[in-house]
Amino acid sequence: MAAVFGRRLRRSVMTTAIAAAAVAALSASQAPGLTPPHADSGRSASDRSDDTPGTASGPDYYTDLPPLDSPTGSATPPPGTSGGGGGGGGAAKAESGIPATVLDAYKKAEAELASSKPGCNLPWQLLAAIGKVESGQASGGNVDANGTLKSPILGPPLDGNGFAKITDTDGGLYDGDTVHDRAIGPMQFIPSTWEWAGRDGNGDGKKDPNNIYDAALAAGHYLCRKDWDLSNAKDLNKAILSYNNSSDYLATVLSWMEYYRKGSYEVPDGTGVLPKNPSGGSGSHSSPSPTPSPGNPGGGPSTRPGSGGSSHPGPKPTDPSKPPKPTDPTKPTDPTKPPETPDPTGSVTKLADADTGTLGATAGDAFAERVQVRAKDKAGKGVAKVKVRFRIVGSTDARFDGDATSAVVTTTATGTATAPKLTAGEKTGTFTIRATVVGSSVTGLDYTAKVTERAADTLARTSDKELTCVAGGTFDEDALVLKATYKGAAADGVTATATLVKAEDDPAEATTGPSFKDADGKSVRTLKGLKTDKDGLLALPKLYADDAAGTFLLRVTTAGGATLTVKLEVTAAPTGTPSDGGSATTTPSASPSA
Structure with a gap:
């Protein structure tokens, strides 16, 4: 909607x-x-x-x-x-x-x-x-x-x-x-x-x-x-x-x-005190003359405690024509409480880096490093209890914990503030983490973070079954499943490209031999944008052989440099037998032989 x-x-x-x-x-x-x-x-x-x-x-x-x-x-x-x-x-x-x-x-x-x-x-x-x-x-x-x-x-x-x-x-x-x-x-x-x-x-x-x-x-x-x-x-x-x-x-x-x-x-539920004065009617501690409103058509006196002459001892009821002045909720109102200590923010003269490492991660992974800054006074000492805001700036889907794009962290006794854990999204490229002191004009710090695409360093078949078929047939799809790994672990979400190449040393696209089908059913010999699943598996689409017989090569490459070349064998269809995907039938003679 x-x-x-x-x-x-x-x-x-x-x-x-x-x-x-x-x-x-x-x-x-x-x-x-x-x-x-x-x-x-x-x-x-x-x-x-x-x-x-x-x-x-x-x-x-x-x-x-x-x-x-x-x-x-x-x-x-x-x-x-x-x-x-x-x-x-x-x-x-x-x-x-x-x-x-x-x-x-x-x-x-x-x-x-x-x-x-x-x-x-x-x-x-x-x-x-x-x-x-x-x-x-x-x-x-x-x-x-x-x-x-x-x-x-x-x-x-x-x-x-x-x-x-x-x-x-x-x-x-x-x-x-x-x-x-x-x-x-x-x-x-x-x-x-x-x-x-x-x-x-x-x-x-x-x-x-x-x-x-x-x-x-x-x-x-x-x-x-x-x-x-x-x-x-x-x-x-x-x-x-x-x-x-x-x-x-x-x-x-x-x-x-x-x-x-x-x-x-x-x-208990159902026993809460119900309010009596909608904003169209009386609404102060002293309201001797309520005014009519859609919620209180007849006006009428308010029965709320304190209206029409406060029964509370102490302060005189306020003027109902003047709204109370908004106050700072952080200031104590109890006169018996000690005054608040001065805000330490005013003593901060510099926001400095505190040994933040290189900010880099693969798409979908958490960044190993976190931004760390230190609030300092004019003597170069760290200032505690200062609020530092960390913000993600730029075109990215990276987020702090809780799917947040910003977070406020209070500095420790040494004046240090560490940003929450940062997790990369699927969008690759660079963006900025900006650190500023809340309520201060002190110059902030910008950090560049980079997200790289998911990668694989190894690619292998999951089956040792030979890939063969007759001319005009199709290859067994179960034998066209690959697994991508990175440093020994399954590489999920890795993009891959599959191409029928001319030769081992010639990566150019072949002009004859097996091919894939695109969305319109047309023969294509290169497929881009393939992606491994959560287990690092890549199931290739169905391969169709044309009328050419011989040995052909299928090459699959992934982000990160993993490459695998697979041999495809196509045998000629039996003479006089229609191509039907590798199965052959014997056509009976019109008359018995002598």
Whole structure:
């Protein structure tokens, strides 16, 4: 299916007319890297009176902010609290409870991204924050044991009536709507984005946007799709804004991420605290005058703890007309904690090579050498705890571990950083490994890496059977099997050329004798692009003899220089007997002989 990519648009950011124009422009670009994963939906989870039974409607996004008091930080519910909420301080602590299956999905996604894209440094708390804002942690953990929503979360039709207009792109496959697209699932993807961003997070062989394991992993890959390091505040903000380009949304997600980082605990599925305020309605710690929205038609007072006059001791409620300022999530907020040590990056004045060897590998093999650099200060000493980014640059399918094209590595106590293991793809030629210091203007280093084609140094027949046939017949295919090896091991994926040559000392193509057939059935005496299988075996195509009898030569050569010349014997067909591939029959006489 051709994916049509739409941009997620917020009523709080632009008018419907502007939104429609922006979606049209982005749809025309067909650029997955520019496409937020989901579209404006604008419904409150609490306003479901007109929904199809069993189907929850998706919110624009929830603006509920974390409680003003911090979570306990324990891995289990604090005494006297429950996952379902409550009043006062109990309700505040209950906000840090995350449904068990949902929490497991976030942590599994973090582990997979740590392996496949280690340079991204995705924290599970970021997924939890987005999941909280998008769907209230999958409607409070309303999922089965496999992580699939018991009631799919669907937004309203994106028909341009108060939302961006996105006509159907999936034939109703994901959202059940064959006229317009709808935002789907706990992470609110639109179908056209899910088509390329979807992942199978629970290993059941399906990519289901209504499964929290699949949706969480897809969201993680979406946030890590660019060369961003999410442990860096600027890159983190960029990633969140790529999910939804709204400063309000950014501030809300950062607030929840920091809240979960201070502490969280697991609650039973289905008992998570449900948010109450969609972005079209009230969304601050103090909202005395909620405004109507498609998700909250009548406005109405908010019943979320802290709204309409905070019951929390301490700081004064913030002005609801001003969104919280995005903060650097790496900075401590607890005044009792000691201040962070200065960033060592600023002391780096040079990035030097640390005895990196020659970078070369055969296609499909791992490089024996790895790039190694050292971050130094002005005194020439190594600087520890500095982040170095290694990037693969150029036209190549070589990859670091985890199928990654970049990785961020922290320097050791000696200031050394070693790139992850590099594996060559099938594309031969040279490319560059670039090393740079993250957050520094210090000149980086470029290393040239080379991938050579797979090779064989020996080629031999697997059978000692003589290759003979009568004129006009065919040779036994079972006797035309060769094996290629390299340094004694089977040489798989090695390209080979087979040619019928004129003589032992004349490699020119023969003009008579046996031949192969091309795709059109024409006789050819040279075949290129043959390739050995995983065991190093090369089964030659069928050879056909013409009417010429005698001894002929078949020469097979491989990348790496292995060569084998095979003799082919063609005997003349018996006189008066038609050529039929080597078998002869006796034609009875018309009358008995005397």
